Amino acid sequence: MSKSLYLRLGGYDALAMFATKLIGAAQKDSVLGRFWENRSADRNDRDLQVLIDYLVRETGGQMYYTGRDMALAHKGMGITAVDWTRFIEIVQNVAGELGVGPTEGGEVMVFLESLKGDIVTA
Numbered sequence: 668m669s670k671s672l673y674l675r676l677g678g679y680d681a682l683a684m685f686a687t688k689l690i691g692a693a694q695k696d697s698v699l700g701r702f703w704e705n706r707s708a709d710r711n712d713r714d715l716q717v718l719i720d721y722l723v724r725e726t727g728g729q730m731y732y733t734g735r736d737m738a739l740a741h742k743g744m745g746i747t748a749v750d751w752t753r754f755i756e757i758v759q760n761v762a763g764e765l766g767v768g769p770t771e772g773g774e775v776m777v778f779l780e781s782l783k784g785d786i787v788t789a
């Protein structure tokens with residue numbers, strides 16, 4: 668049996684690192700930062716852990732995801748196609764920084780693209 672994307676990306680620690688860097692960069696970003704304005708540290712900690720759980724589950728790891736589905740989680744935020752493009756750029760930067768290979772990187776992109784319709788609503 669072929670190895671899951673989860674294992675090929677490096678398992679839990681690698682995905683936790685990826686999510687932490689991604690959220691950190693998005694929160695500081697001039698295009699995306701507005702989505703995290705006026706949020707409590709507790710809320711941000713919770714969102715980060717839930718994102719890690721989600722990524723682990725979706726890539727084939729064993730994690731029980733307690734968060735909402737992507738449409739509900741992002742409903743009413745007004746995320747635009749421009750925001751999405753910037754988000755993908757940040758994902759690519761972080762993936763490059765962490766040395767994600769082209770095969771795994773491509774699979775991550777296909778997965779993210781499958782979520783776009785639920786997340787981009789403006």
Ligand code: HEM
Pocket residue numbers: 699702703710714717718721733734735736740741746750751754779782786
């Ligand atoms: C432009 C792109 C995106 C923006 C601006 C964005 C922004 C946000 C914000 C502000 C929250 C906090 C919601 C809350 O606490 O009520 C959130 C939650 C979340 N986002 Fe995103 N997001 C984006 C793309 C994505 C993508 C591509 C994924 C999946 C790979 C994702 C996964 C999640 C998860 C799992 C949560 C927590 C769900 C929950 O609250 O139960 N987001 N997002």
